[in-house]
Amino acid sequence: MSFALLAPVGLAALAACALPILIHLVRRLQLERTEFAALRWIGADSPPRRRIRFERPWLLLVRLLLLVALALLLARPVLEHIETTPVARAFVVPGVAPSMARAALDRPGLDLRWLAPSFPSIEQPLADTAVPLASLLREADASLPEGAVLRVVVPRTLAGLDGERPHFVHALDWRIVDGAAAAASAEPGTVRFAVRYADEEASALPYLRAAVAAWNAREPGRYVLDAAPAARGMPADARWLAWLAPSRPAEVDAWIERGGVALVTHDAQGEPLWRDDAGDVLARSRPLGAGRVVAVPDVLSPARMPIVLDAGFATQLRDALRGAAVAPDRADAAAYEPVAVPGAAQADVSAPAGARRSLDAGIALLVAFLFLVERVLATHVPREVAP
Template sequence: MTVSLLLPIGLSALAALLLPLLVHLARRSEQRLVVFAALRWLQAKAQPQRKHRFDEILLLVLRLLLLAALALLLAGPVLFGRPDRTARVLVAPGVDAAAVRDRIGADDARWHWAAPGFPVIDEDHTRAPDRPPADAPSFSSLLREMDATLPAGTPLTVLVPPVLVGADAERPRLSRRVEWRIVSADGRAAIEPPVPSTTAIPTLMVRHAPERADSLRYLRAAGAAWLVAREDKAAANPVAPVTIAPASTPLDPDQPHLVWLVPGPLPNAVREWIAAGGEALLDADTVAPELAEAAVVWRGPDSPLARAARLGRGRIMQLQHELRPAAMPVLLEPDFPIQLQRLFTEPPPAPTRVEAAAHAPRMGLAAYPETPRPLAPWLAVLVALLFLLERWVANGPRRRPAA
């Protein structure tokens, strides 16, 4: 263990040690002149010079120690000791810790849930913590926080389910090598479906080729779900959320959202409509060079479902599979209308649901510095004790009376 100073310039206060030395040197015992009649005729002679000496050594030492402790307190002492490098196991939500713990066999490691505060997992607390609030940090952020708080060289094992929820847009980069284990998702809590929004329901303009007629049923089903959730569902003539027409029908310039289910090259008229400020979702077989390096904006459990890129003042998107259940099983999920709704009404979010095998952390960051332990509280107690002892010696009955 080593002691270091956060503010070494504070040691300049040690110059104050001269004050008690000078005070004790300059101090003179009280003298009172006494006249003797028999000695008044004697001639005064020079007295031998007295040697300088310190009086009350114990009091002087206490004062010196008190000033030295104050100077050290101003310098901000900290202690760098032996860090706790006990192995840690971080368990992601969706993993049954009670079942996995027996298989892993890491009895000498400390187990923590990947949740704010990193709750400890022991024999009495193997249940996953309650569902975190909406503004809770993502799993990737918690993983980086754990890496930053652990001392360098501490082994870290991360247990994740096959599908990881709460991931960032890229693989995390850490300062240590992590043992990344993908375990069974048995015991995973059911993910609650998102609540549909009733105020941001789009109106889709669908243009399709004859060979895509079978795909229209899923768009009609989504429109029916939106109509039920829409606030004006009680109106006498509610506006249909989805209008379907053949590809030869001209585009409505007043409609902001388009679903283009036509294979082949994208017509210039559609491209100009998008560049003027529209949003279009293209068929998987539509040829659009603008989407060659597009980012993923809709991801399923196993693969990307849609990509998007900017085109003029609008946004162009493209499905990665045909709209049929064999290629897109999400079409049969109850939350498909909500996912399609968010694709048009919300800004593209960062991906939060990825395959755990593709999200294993990488190394590359420098190790975080060791967090020192401050000694100021203990030093403040020492200063208080020295001050009380100095006052007791200075005013107590043991003090040597002045001659």
């Protein structure tokens, strides 16, 4: 155990201890002079002797203790448990089999933990879900005491990265084994793309079917096209919608406001999204409630919008419906190996979590008790000694 102060500048309040001493001295000097007859027999060559003596010393002592306790409370004292030996712990990235992790480390007695929130034991089954790997690596580095080695077993392909190689304060043991970390999917599950069209705009269907076919060529079976006349109304399970009609009913806007994404024609509101070679705006995008609208000003046909014949139209349409692109978070484990910084400042890694205990509550009770005692002594008038 070790005693420490989180705010040692609070001890400057100890200077206030001089106030009770001065007050007691001033009260001692405030004496009344009383003449009486026997004084005439005392010669001038025999002056009275004086010495400093505090009146009511117990009251003075309690007041001094009260000020000391208040200064200590401002300094925020704590008791810390200091770990003197390195923790024999290793971290395993989800996606690595526990047996492979043990074989790679080959150190009996290691405390193996998943590199996942709260660092559960490797004996605990863990769902194959994506984790913020870069953030957890930094947290693991900060959880170890000074002098420990950060041992990490990782698969060959990492996910959950943030684009920057971490810099650690501990020595690093980076073991790479076969496997791949789970990555978060930008669009989980099957995406149903509903198309509702008026008869005069049915000519757009071949281009939308070609776009969906191109999407499925990259992600087989993920995109499902549901094309029907506008009279059929809104589908219940659509993720994306293309409304190809001169006007749209209120239920479409309500569906978008609940979080849907729709491509609509005959609409020219929003920020520019696509432009032609001459710089003219072909499509715009704007939020609507919790959803988003991709608006084109005219019929989606080659005569009105030549962009549908462009080889990149399918990708542009998919990106517009998806919204902002998700930043890449995968990398090869060998290329991402963190950098250890020798001699870097230790960021409070010597004490494990929960080893620091604050003394504020106990000192606050002591302050309250001393204040009560001081009030009792201050209001108690001592009896004068009878002559």
